[in-house]
Amino acid sequence: MRISSALFSAMICLSACATSHAQERSKDKAEVSQAALKGKIDYCKTCHGLQGQGFRGSYPMPRLAGQQPEYLVNQLQAFIERRRNNPVMFNVAHVLTPQMEKALAEQFNHLDPKPLGGGPKENLTEGKDIYLKGIPKSDVPPCASCHGDDAKGRDAFPRLAGQLHDYVYKKLTNWDKERGQDKNNPDNSAIMQPIAHNLTDAQIRAVAGYLSTIE
Numbered sequence: 001m002r003i004s005s006a007l008f009s010a011m012i013c014l015s016a017c018a019t020s021h022a023q024e025r026s027k028d029k030a031e032v033s034q035a036a037l038k039g040k041i042d043y044c045k046t047c048h049g050l051q052g053q054g055f056r057g058s059y060p061m062p063r064l065a066g067q068q069p070e071y072l073v074n075q076l077q078a079f080i081e082r083r084r085n086n087p088v089m090f091n092v093a094h095v096l097t098p099q100m101e102k103a104l105a106e107q108f109n110h111l112d113p114k115p116l117g118g119g120p121k122e123n124l125t126e127g128k129d130i131y132l133k134g135i136p137k138s139d140v141p142p143c144a145s146c147h148g149d150d151a152k153g154r155d156a157f158p159r160l161a162g163q164l165h166d167y168v169y170k171k172l173t174n175w176d177k178e179r180g181q182d183k184n185n186p187d188n189s190a191i192m193q194p195i196a197h198n199l200t201d202a203q204i205r206a207v208a209g210y211l212s213t214i215e
């Protein structure tokens with residue numbers, strides 16, 4: 001019951017959000033030049049890795065390669081509107097036009113490097129089990145039911161395959177402090193909130209380790 005109602009509200013929000021974004025974009029028709037696009041991508045890659053595979057500096061920079069364009073644009077918008085809390089990405093994103101956001105999202109979607117790696121290898125079987133079957137006794141639905149069996153995502157459901165384990169760990173443990181920060185303007189982050197909340201620290205480590213190995 002809980003699982004199907006979560007999925008149901010997910011579908012409502014996803015279709016409503018997609019419509020309003022499409023309307024916003026059609027207002028502004030300015031073109032993106034190839035030179036401007038290349039300049040931006042080179043800039044993104046200084047942090048997100050030369051092939052968009054992610055980068056581990058003093059902070060884990062997430063993989064953008066192969067990410068779903070709709071999800072990627074949603075996140076840029078969330079940083080700009082401070083629904084998603086991150087000062088670095090606010091500065092990066094607030095200067096982008098809607099056309100540039102879309103063009104960047106398409107470019108990153110086409111990259112397909114191997115996962116960066118470096119994750120823990122001990123609990124891959126447990127991680128895979130959580131991903132495919134969920135944890136019924138804790139009301140955690142199978143991750144695969146939304147993110148796909150291959151973890152490639154779809155539309156507003158993000159790709160998780162090959163994502164950095166330490167990035168995924170941080171996002172799931174800090175969900176309430178970083179995502180859905182404008183209570184008057186709820187977004188898709190609400191779909192993940194109870195799921196992140198119901199996972200234990202050890203379960204998050206296991207599933208994050210598993211995801212970091214998927215190509």
Ligand code: HEC
Nearest residue numbers: 040043044047059060061062072075076086088089092104
């Ligand atoms: C100075 C470093 C830096 C630059 C340059 C940068 N980013 Fe980021 N980006 C980050 C960090 C750090 C995060 C992780 C934020 C977090 O932990 O929530 C991030 C997160 C993101 C996310 C969210 C990913 C997800 O899986 O939810 C997107 C999308 C993104 N960046 C796109 C871009 C794009 C597009 C560019 C180029 C226009 C860019 N970034 C340039 C540092 C950077």
Ligand code: HEC
Nearest residue numbers: 006007141142143146157158168171188189191192195207
């Ligand atoms: C009911 C659908 C649903 C299920 C089930 C689900 N997710 Fe999600 N997940 C989402 C949506 C939608 C988002 C994007 C939220 C947003 O746009 O802010 C998301 C985002 C995420 C993110 C953030 C990605 C990033 O790049 O920052 C992670 C990590 C994640 N999910 C992991 C999981 C794991 C692990 C499970 C299983 C334990 C799971 N999800 C189950 C719908 C779901």
